[in-house]
Amino acid sequence: MYFLENTILPPGEKLKRLRVYLDATQQDTSNGKISRNLISYIEQGKTKLTKDTAEIIVENLKRLAQERNISVDFTAEYLMQSETEQAEGILRKSVKRLHEIFDADIEKFEAELNKAKEILNTWDITEKKAEIYEIAGDYYAKGYHHNESYIHYLISLENYIRIHDNLNVAKLYSKLGKSAYDSQNYKEVINLHNHALLIMKTCNIEDPGIMKRVLFNNALAYKQLKDYEKSLDCLEELKKRFPDLSVGQQVDVLTLKGNCYYEQGNYEAAKAKYKEIFDIIDKENNDQVGKMLALVNLGRVYHKYGQTEKAIDCINDSIMIGLKANSIYCCDVYIELGDIYTDICKYDLAENAYIKALYNAKSTKMKGWEARSYRKLLDTYIIRDREIYIEQLIQEINIAYKENPKIMGDDELKEIYLKAARYYIDKNADQAKDLLDLVLANPK
Structure with a gap:
């Protein structure tokens, strides 16, 4: 670690602190190879530190440190770094650190984040500001702090726009869209995603990850707005553009299609999509959460057909899978079970299901x-x-x-x-x- 590595100082002040730490005079620092007055002017900020001068100073101070058995590390390049360069170096380490503690508790993450913000409040380093605020947005989104996530994504977006990083601008619009969805602002989801699509088209950006996220989240938003045809159109476009979707992505698409058909009252089409999920999972992988959601959705269809016992069996099977997988969706499944028991006037069982839903929530x-x-x-x-x-x-x-x-x-x-x-x-x-x-x- 360099001397005063995490402290931002003008080169002259850094030189002075290093000299004092080594108990060296200005004359010791110059050692006759440069004038003592030059050292004084550099420390007062009256003269710029050049590379040749810095190399002479470092050579003299390292010799003194060795003679006095003082362990300290520094180079001419480090000594010459401007305050902005020092701030940028610290922020690079902050980015690395934030990634390392991404799964840590919020107090630990915010402590590191606030250190970075303090530097950014003084040093307007746009690229690092964009990157750090994006990481923070991801962290808050992970923890369901949707307002904080949205605000940090917005600041990140502003800074990516300032440096004309169009790929990341499109990506941030898509992340803002997901944050808006989590906050139930469904019309805003579509507007933000349309901005992402426009930027990608205008700038000839091809990014499958962003495009998949935009199309699928738009489908989710249209479904919440009860525009089921537009939701299905988005899913068809997604399937057409990306025929090589992963198993998990195929399950998500089929689930949403089935849900749209269900809301339209087309229960046969919905049932067909839910059953198709089982075929994919059984053949390709062991997606327990996908199977869990398919079962509860299939149970809803059976209930609509009046096959209540079959519906309850499906949902109970779904709960068993969810509990084993420690799925966050258990709350939803318990509520579905409670709703069925309410419909058939078995209120004790309904109350029990809702209490379990509350505990899970x-x-x-x-x-x-x-x-x-x-x-x-x-x-x-x-x-x-x-x-x-x-x-x-x-x-x-x-x-x-x-x-x-x-x-x-x-x-x-x-x-x-x-x-x-x-x-x-x-x-x-x-x-x-x-x-x-x-x-x-x-x-x-």
Whole structure:
């Protein structure tokens, strides 16, 4: 490690600190080969340090260090580095370090990130700023911190635009699109992805990874917007452009196609797509999560056909696979099971499924799933007129929301309060009033 390697200083100040550390005078540093006054001017910043002068200084100081048995490492090139060059070197190490601790806890990651940000606040090194903020966006996206992810991606995008790095501009638009999808801003997803497509077309950029991500995420967004035909069109274009999709990608495409057909009421087409997934998985690999999702989706189709027992068997098989694979999707599957039991009025079993969904949602910390589980439980308790359970559930929700407001949006919280208030309106006017006061206390 170089002397003062992680400290940014003008060359003259760096020389002065090195000289003082070695307990050397300016005359010692010059050693008669250059004037003492030149050393003084360099340290005061009045004269630029040249390569020849730096080499003489380093030769003299290394000799002094050896004579005094002081271990220190430095070179003429290091001594001559400008402050910007030093900052860039530190930021290169920050990039490497951020990659190394990408799977670490958030406190450790943010400590390193904040060090880099402090340097970037002083030294506007655009390329490194773009790279570091992109890594941070990836980290926050991984941890489901969607707002933080979006903000960091946006700053990264701005800096890639400044250096005309069109490939990374297109990539960042696609990442912003995924972040917008996670935040349920589906129209923005499509707008951002269309920017990515326009840049790729205008700049003749061929990048299969970006193109696949854009087409598939657009299909997801159109599906959420209930424009199932456009979603299916995106999937067809994806399949046409990339006939060599991996098994996992084929499973994702077939699942989304099946879901679109299901929402359109075309249950036979949906069932065919879900069954096609089993054929691919059995032949090509052992994608347990893909099999899990195919089973739960197939269960939904059987339920629509009135084959309830068959549907429950499929979903229970899906849960078994999900638990073994420690899948984040177990919450969704438990909710599907609870919905089926609710439809056939088996409320005890429905409540049990929703409680398991809530437990799973808390452990995975997936945005929205905890709120969804709470709503399902509330609906079940209201149907069964279980007043004491409703009161306890509202208390639990209040505590959970105070501890972590990110578990649900304000609208979701209001919906829960209003449902409970409506239940209490004829039973306990004071309780209903308290719940309505909570709604009014959160006007956003």
